[in-house]
Amino acid sequence: MGIARSTFYDRPAVSVDDTALVERMVAISDSFEAYGYRRMQAALRQQGMVVNHKKLRRLMREHDLQPRRRRRYVVWGASWRWQWRPTRSMRPPLSKSLRNLPFASVATTT
Numbered sequence: 001m002g003i004a005r006s007t008f009y010d011r012p013a014v015s016v017d018d019t020a021l022v023e024r025m026v027a028i029s030d031s032f033e034a035y036g037y038r039r040m041q042a043a044l045r046q047q048g049m050v051v052n053h054k055k056l057r058r059l060m061r062e063h064d065l066q067p068r069r070r071r072r073y074v075v076w077g078a079s080w081r082w083q084w085r086p087t088r089s090m091r092p093p094l095s096k097s098l099r100n101l102p103f104a105s106v107a108t109t110t
Helices: 005-009 018-031 037-046 053-062 102-109
Strands: none
Touching (some): 018 053, 037 053
């Protein structure tokens, strides 16, 4: 016949209709709104639809199916807020040489 055996038995790629694809993508994004294009592609592949990642990203962008960004709650400043600190009475007193400086006398007279 003149062609390779693997070419003869290879199934031709079936093009997926965009409307059916978008309907499935909407169903998946309703269930999992944080899915990006990679997870969406994996979910579609599990359902038996093999789609190019570039086409998938384009359709997600056109139909506003971008993932909802979740912001991490970061407690900043808590590391120093809850550390033990010595009270004023436990701190060492100023040395005598520092007491004679002008800023120390101004602070003590007011």
